[in-house]
Amino acid sequence: MKNKIILSILLGISLSSCTRDNVNEDQHATYDVTSESLITYAEKELSDFLNTPNVNENNFRLTMQYWQETTYVNESNYDFTNRNVANNIWTDNYVNVLNNLNKAKELIANYQPTPSELASWPVKKQNQLAISDIMMVFTYQTLVDIHGDIPYTQSLNNAEFPLPVYDNDSDIYPKLITRLKEDISKLQTGGAFGTGDVFYNGNIGKWKKFGNSLLLKLGIALADVNPTLAQTTISDAISGGVITNVSDNCQFAYLSTSPNYSPVYENVYAKNRDDYFAGKPFVDYLNATSDARISKYFQDVNGSYIGQVIGQPGEFADFSAPGEFAYTPTTPGNIITATEVAFYLLEASARFGIAGNPSDLYTSAVTYSFLEWGFTSSDAQNYISNHPYNSTNWKKSIGEQAWVAMYSQPLISWNFYRRLDYPQLQAPSTANPNAEGKVPVRLQYPTLEATTNGTNYSNASAAIGGDKLTTKVFWDKF
Structure with missing residues (x-):
């Protein structure tokens, strides 16, 4: 340029x-x-x-309940x-x-x-x-x-x-x-x-x-x-x-200086506001599955990763802030990535028998995500060994893993969620009446x-x- x-x-x-x-x-x-x-x-x-x-x-x-607002929680409640x-x-x-x-x-x-x-x-x-x-x-x-x-x-x-x-x-x-x-x-x-x-x-x-x-x-x-x-x-x-x-x-x-640095950096750090920390459903899932990617996605609080209940405000210091990528001005903006494509190929295989063996493609998709965040293929394989592909409920297997992998592509994550109905997210009790007690499926x-x-x-x-x-x-x- x-x-x-x-x-x-x-x-x-x-x-x-x-x-x-x-x-x-x-x-x-x-x-x-x-x-x-x-x-x-x-x-x-x-x-x-x-x-x-x-x-x-x-x-x-x-x-997608990755993040929660700290103070002004209208949008977390779908207003x-x-x-x-x-x-x-x-x-x-x-x-x-x-x-x-x-x-x-x-x-x-x-x-x-x-x-x-x-x-x-x-x-x-x-x-x-x-x-x-x-x-x-x-x-x-x-x-x-x-x-x-x-x-x-x-x-x-x-x-x-x-x-x-x-x-x-x-x-x-x-x-x-x-x-x-x-x-x-x-x-x-x-x-x-x-x-x-x-x-x-x-x-x-x-x-x-x-x-x-x-x-x-x-x-x-x-x-x-x-x-x-x-x-x-x-x-x-x-x-x-x-x-x-x-x-x-x-x-x-993106570049390292204003006005051309990352929009994530702009809104998380450059505006000198602590507006976001981790959402509880997502952090709880990462903790429950011992997912190493949590250390890239979020910052720990005294050695622990803690998310706030969706729809509720909280003190910024009490919950996990976004990871270092959000505080880096040159973090690139994702349009389409190899990780995203790998999950499409996996879904094509699970649905139609196209593109290869679903279990192999599952390994490939999850591995791409680990590599994207600076981990090794061995790290990915250790995770996959404990969380293998589930052919009986492939929608759950793909949907939950896509939720984790599409952390920096939230609109794509929303597409997977709506198409596969996993993860099974719940609207907060404080949600705007327009949501009718549900997680929105369109705007x-x-x-x-x-x-x-x-x-x-x-x-x-x-x-x-x-x-x-x-x-x-x-x-x-x-």
Whole structure:
């Protein structure tokens, strides 16, 4: 990247209904931009959203009961409307990511190469468009997984669709799969974005693995609702080549100084606030299973690891603080990792007999997690010997291990939880009434949608069975 992250690109900054393209009216917008700078910005915004623990944007560490708030416990009790969390999620994803990727594609399509670029430009252009679109597929899937029905076909086109309709979530997924396969097929050896691509520095081979890993993720999500499409998608992904090595992890490389350090570091340490400590259900599970990863996940309190009851405040010094990774400014932001992919392969094997032997893949998935946190294969094998794969109740075996392994990918952990129904988390007795005594399985739509896009919001709410925390997205069948 160009020495620093470009943070001044404010394209389509006004959010009303879906995304707004008011660049002609925004006196603060940066007009002299390149597609590469937009990619840099979109990648950082995507990583920031997925990895931040900021209660205004991403509360999945709290929902999955990894962490508990120390003082202000609204979000631990599933009150997400007080801070208009969904409004910020839509700004993060529709405006800061999708709209900027869309702008990048427009610039790429209209770029006039210099004479020296003419020979290489067709391949470079195709690669740039494909990579931009792969990231858009990733982001749309994220929004569907969080909310269910969302604006898709009419999104990002404010001129023609100022009040976009919501597409059926079960219709969006097959479209994303088709779109992603086409993107992957267009990737060719040659140039792309170079250092402006913080994820992979324009490495086409790594982008192919990312695309196929995303295809695998889409396929796994469909396992309970469309097993035929799920199996063909999974098989296509595996044959295309997925991420199986940590060197191919898709991560955002944060810097050591503000404003480009890790969003976890920003919210845990840099703001000089002690807002989070360990959640009791998770720490109790790690303690009960003698899991060595607890020493990386949390800090001890006089030699013990202690978590607070979910929904309850407490004194920071009495409970285990997040581990040193949260106090390290350069901790990378996870997008897709080898550990995540290994668990998808394990689930594909358990469900459909695809990808290999479930017991072997279980060993591989757990080992990837141990290695990710600086442990050895021997450490992993010792743990696995005491906690082997359970073929009788594979959902429990995979679900609980994914819960542990996806500690730094809480949105992905939430997906595993909803799909496999493990771990069996319980809502706190103090939970917001909107949760109806349950751990949320979706997030409600932005309040802004009800006021600015009321008709389409109402139609979508009715279509999914009510805009509630307890309404399941289409793939969460059981």
